[in-house]
Amino acid sequence: MGEEKKEPYEKVDPRYYSRWYNEVIEDSNLTDKRYPVKGMNIWRPYGWKLMSNIDSKTTGYMKETDHEEVKFPLLIPEDEFQKEADHIKGFGDEVYWVTRAGRNELDVPLLLRPTSETAMYPVFDLWIRSHADLPLKIFQMVNVFRYETKQTRAFTRMREIHFFEAHTCHETAEEAEEQIKEDLEIMDKLAKKLCLPNLQLKRTEWDKFPGAEYTVGVDSLLPTGRLLQIAGIHQYKTNFAEAYDIMYEDIDGEHKHVHQTTYGMSARLVGAIVGIHGDEKGIVLPPEIAPIQVRIIPITYGEKKDDILGYCRGLKEDLEAADIRVDIDDREDVRPGSKFFDSEQKGIPLRIDVGSDELEKETITLVRRDTGSKDEYDSDNIVEKVKEEHHAMEEEMYRKAEEFLEDNIVDVENMSEITEEKVYRIGWCGSRRCGEVVEEKTDRHILGTLYGEEEYQGTCLHCGEEDVEAAYLCKKE
Amino acid sequence: MGEEKKEPYEKVDPRYYSRWYNEVIEDSNLTDKRYPVKGMNIWRPYGWKLMSNIDSKTTGYMKETDHEEVKFPLLIPEDEFQKEADHIKGFGDEVYWVTRAGRNELDVPLLLRPTSETAMYPVFDLWIRSHADLPLKIFQMVNVFRYETKQTRAFTRMREIHFFEAHTCHETAEEAEEQIKEDLEIMDKLAKKLCLPNLQLKRTEWDKFPGAEYTVGVDSLLPTGRLLQIAGIHQYKTNFAEAYDIMYEDIDGEHKHVHQTTYGMSARLVGAIVGIHGDEKGIVLPPEIAPIQVRIIPITYGEKKDDILGYCRGLKEDLEAADIRVDIDDREDVRPGSKFFDSEQKGIPLRIDVGSDELEKETITLVRRDTGSKDEYDSDNIVEKVKEEHHAMEEEMYRKAEEFLEDNIVDVENMSEITEEKVYRIGWCGSRRCGEVVEEKTDRHILGTLYGEEEYQGTCLHCGEEDVEAAYLCKKE
Numbered sequence: 011m012g013e014e015k016k017e018p019y020e021k022v023d024p025r026y027y028s029r030w031y032n033e034v035i036e037d038s039n040l041t042d043k044r045y046p047v048k049g050m051n052i053w054r055p056y057g058w059k060l061m062s063n064i065d066s067k068t069t070g071y072m073k074e075t076d077h078e079e080v081k082f083p084l085l086i087p088e089d090e091f092q093k094e095a096d097h098i099k100g101f102g103d104e105v106y107w108v109t110r111a112g113r114n115e116l117d118v119p120l121l122l123r124p125t126s127e128t129a130m131y132p133v134f135d136l137w138i139r140s141h142a143d144l145p146l147k148i149f150q151m152v153n154v155f156r157y158e159t160k161q162t163r164a165f166t167r168m169r170e171i172h173f174f175e176a177h178t179c180h181e182t183a184e185e186a187e188e189q190i191k192e193d194l195e196i197m198d199k200l201a202k203k204l205c206l207p208n209l210q211l212k213r214t215e216w217d218k219f220p221g222a223e224y225t226v227g228v229d230s231l232l233p234t235g236r237l238l239q240i241a242g243i244h245q246y247k248t249n250f251a252e253a254y255d256i257m258y259e260d261i262d263g264e265h266k267h268v269h270q271t272t273y274g275m276s277a278r279l280v281g282a283i284v285g286i287h288g289d290e291k292g293i294v295l296p297p298e299i300a301p302i303q304v305r306i307i308p309i310t311y312g313e314k315k316d317d318i319l320g321y322c323r324g325l326k327e328d329l330e331a332a333d334i335r336v337d338i339d340d341r342e343d344v345r346p347g348s349k350f351f352d353s354e355q356k357g358i359p360l361r362i363d364v365g366s367d368e369l370e371k372e373t374i375t376l377v378r379r380d381t382g383s384k385d386e387y388d389s390d391n392i393v394e395k396v397k398e399e400h401h402a403m404e405e406e407m408y409r410k411a412e413e414f415l416e417d418n419i420v421d422v423e424n425m426s427e428i429t430e431e432k433v434y435r436i437g438w439c440g441s442r443r444c445g446e447v448v449e450e451k452t453d454r455h456i457l458g459t460l461y462g463e464e465e466y467q468g469t470c471l472h473c474g475e476e477d478v479e480a481a482y483l484c485k486k487e
Numbered sequence: 488m489g490e491e492k493k494e495p496y497e498k499v500d501p502r503y504y505s506r507w508y509n510e511v512i513e514d515s516n517l518t519d520k521r522y523p524v525k526g527m528n529i530w531r532p533y534g535w536k537l538m539s540n541i542d543s544k545t546t547g548y549m550k551e552t553d554h555e556e557v558k559f560p561l562l563i564p565e566d567e568f569q570k571e572a573d574h575i576k577g578f579g580d581e582v583y584w585v586t587r588a589g590r591n592e593l594d595v596p597l598l599l600r601p602t603s604e605t606a607m608y609p610v611f612d613l614w615i616r617s618h619a620d621l622p623l624k625i626f627q628m629v630n631v632f633r634y635e636t637k638q639t640r641a642f643t644r645m646r647e648i649h650f651f652e653a654h655t656c657h658e659t660a661e662e663a664e665e666q667i668k669e670d671l672e673i674m675d676k677l678a679k680k681l682c683l684p685n686l687q688l689k690r691t692e693w694d695k696f697p698g699a700e701y702t703v704g705v706d707s708l709l710p711t712g713r714l715l716q717i718a719g720i721h722q723y724k725t726n727f728a729e730a731y732d733i734m735y736e737d738i739d740g741e742h743k744h745v746h747q748t749t750y751g752m753s754a755r756l757v758g759a760i761v762g763i764h765g766d767e768k769g770i771v772l773p774p775e776i777a778p779i780q781v782r783i784i785p786i787t788y789g790e791k792k793d794d795i796l797g798y799c800r801g802l803k804e805d806l807e808a809a810d811i812r813v814d815i816d817d818r819e820d821v822r823p824g825s826k827f828f829d830s831e832q833k834g835i836p837l838r839i840d841v842g843s844d845e846l847e848k849e850t851i852t853l854v855r856r857d858t859g860s861k862d863e864y865d866s867d868n869i870v871e872k873v874k875e876e877h878h879a880m881e882e883e884m885y886r887k888a889e890e891f892l893e894d895n896i897v898d899v900e901n902m903s904e905i906t907e908e909k910v911y912r913i914g915w916c917g918s919r920r921c922g923e924v925v926e927e928k929t930d931r932h933i934l935g936t937l938y939g940e941e942e943y944q945g946t947c948l949h950c951g952e953e954d955v956e957a958a959y960l961c962k963k964e
Contacts, residue, residue, distance in 0.1 A: 042610060042613075042614075044610060044613055045559070045560055045606075045610060046564055046567060046609060047560060047562055047563075047564055047597065050560035050561075050562060051560070052557065052558070052559050052560065052610060053557055053558035053559075054557060055555035055556060055557055055625070058556050058557055058558050059556070062556075078532035079532060079535050079536070079539075080529065080530055080531060080532055080535055081529070081530035081535050081649070082522070082529050082530075083522055083524060083527035083528070083529065083647050084527075084561075084630055084632075084647060085524055085527060085583075085647065086524075087523055087524055090523060102589075103589045103590065104588075104589055105588070105589065106562075106585045106587070106588045106597075107585060107586065107587040107588070108583045108584065108585050108586075108599070109584065109585075109586045109587060110583070110584040110586060110596075111581075111582070111583045111584070111634040112579075112580045112581055112582065112634045112636070113580065114634075120524065120583075122585070129522075132523060133519060133521060133522060133529060136519075136521055137519075148532070153561055153630075155561075157588035157589045157591075159589070170560050170561060170562070172558070
């Protein structure tokens, strides 16, 4: 660490990381940061394709689990927003207010949704009558707005956020708990495709979602040694149902409040992928969601030019027939070196180089973006080979990031050992008092306790109580 | 007309239409109008699927014509908005203003985009350097906001609008003109799939898009005899390019302003489909975009129940294998009559009824939503039959609506003949003075002159000039 270079799956200095991150994002054409409002960026075509591919994966998992897609309005009346006390306290300071329309001052100011609980729940009350209407499982993909006061950063800390939110209502607490587990399974599947290993941590009382009973934060480790939250899964119990009066009639005719959960993700998924897998040459995209999965580069010097181009077009057709997203960089006035460079900057998983050598032997040279490995194969097997390499690449990107995460979790029994940018596993008695002391003294956050099985036990870092639960302490990105 | 019944492709009284429209929209579960902000509705799952299917079609046509998808921010700074004078004049009275964020008054108020010219064009200047960057062809699908002061109506007159907008930049006026033609071809293809015959009218000077050189409005005729604009295609020439300083270097090194066009559509497409094709039983959806294209209804009395259900599931698998969107209404406690009714309310194009008769003979009874026709077919051919019927239905829905449009265009040579809710084709000398007099005296709008070939010529309805162009005069929905 400290060396001014971004190697994938190695630690890097946060200041260098920041510079590097901004550069590769610009070079890859994912987004344009020059929009004249702070914290609001433009999705360029390449970035929007990437985000749309991630959204399609998410949508697929949602539909498999019987969630239905909806679209609620953006603007929320002030009075609806103010019904759940903790929720207002949590979001009140970061909402944008519409106060005027045309030449009129609005009677009731409208806020831009920072999340959609307070837009949806007044209507849930109308949608749900009896147990036959439950479970209600919906999701939407929308823009949300938060007046972020810290330094903004593309994808990970924005004021306009591309957001996914699922909302569910259930008859019982048990069914709501099952929903949380289903959400975490979906998260696991998605994380595999996005090559984002993570920790699923039950947040502390003072760090949970405003209005929630508890929150599971899903955190990925950035090369800076800081954790980036990439998803939040929330158990509301009947907190919001009570505030918004969402009742159902059970099988015995009794009226009860519904139990609710939510699951949120955002464009941060893109930020995590860029940060974790990128290198000095640019971003590296997981094969399943890459807008271009294979780029063919014809190396056309001399008289074989037309034959090589024809050969490339044939390869492209074969790959397209197998539903692989492929293009050819056939720009006339650009040298192969620049084309390689461009393909690397954009993080395209596989490159196929074709020169007169390959043409003659009816082979291809396949180059992997993550490892840089170069292998020659018969062109007959191209579809199979590409699929194999995509699969291997996905596996390896996940595994390497997972190793990096595991290598950077350090068990400590003493605050004085906490000096680096790592994830520290500590003993914590669970009290707010001890937690806050530890956070203050170490200048880090307790990100929570493992939602799943935890093998580690320790001694509370502050009060010294023995055999207490393990908590994860780290800086937040 | 005047009879209190909504027959498809027949005239209906506007007041009755209004009541009918609101009812069928509610019954079909497309949208929920009970959201507590006027003019902002909730897309329910069924409605959002329909809109998404329309959006996918549009996206397909856009990609075929080399447009790329982007996503620009929602909020526009006041100073950027104010650069094109006519544009502000046109939209100034109907924008929503964000003036506060958290506890701060904003230094520069931000407006919610009513359309995205003023969000995009400051950046186009950065994206375009030379002729090599042209043409620039992008589109996005976003929510836009207009503070509509008239009575709002689901899909057709909303304050939050689901919006499609394509923006292009070209080197020359000719290329921009070609773009307009390409847009109109896309419109024709889409209109066929949506069964929305229309008039493509070059709007009057005083009715064009604010900032445009000219506007082609695409209008469909509602059963009320009023025209509903379903798309707008705009030639900007260099009007915005001059205001936003969007220049390119041409092949000779000269710096010139780009020529721009836009193409906009919205959720109005849904409103037009509902209004034109619906009948007393509910909405009728064009087969290609219907969320459910076929519904199978098992009629399960007596002992054959399980066999019938099994038979239905087999049919469903066959149809799904052919990528047809199909479901089975296998609710236990609902009678067939109610199931038929539900399928009709939702506008599902085809119904397959299966009782013990069909089971025994290995047939199906196919019922068409638009005509109500009922035919029995061998189950062997089910995929082919369904595709045939879908195709026939699309053709016929388009044709009938086209006949209704043609039947309701009336040539007149005298203002006194203008008494009904119809589309009047009149002679118009083209002067603003005559146009405005005609509009005022007839209490109708001149929606423009045909963009394509026009065979009709007439005498100006006001000044009496002979052999002048034909214009279309009608009430606007």
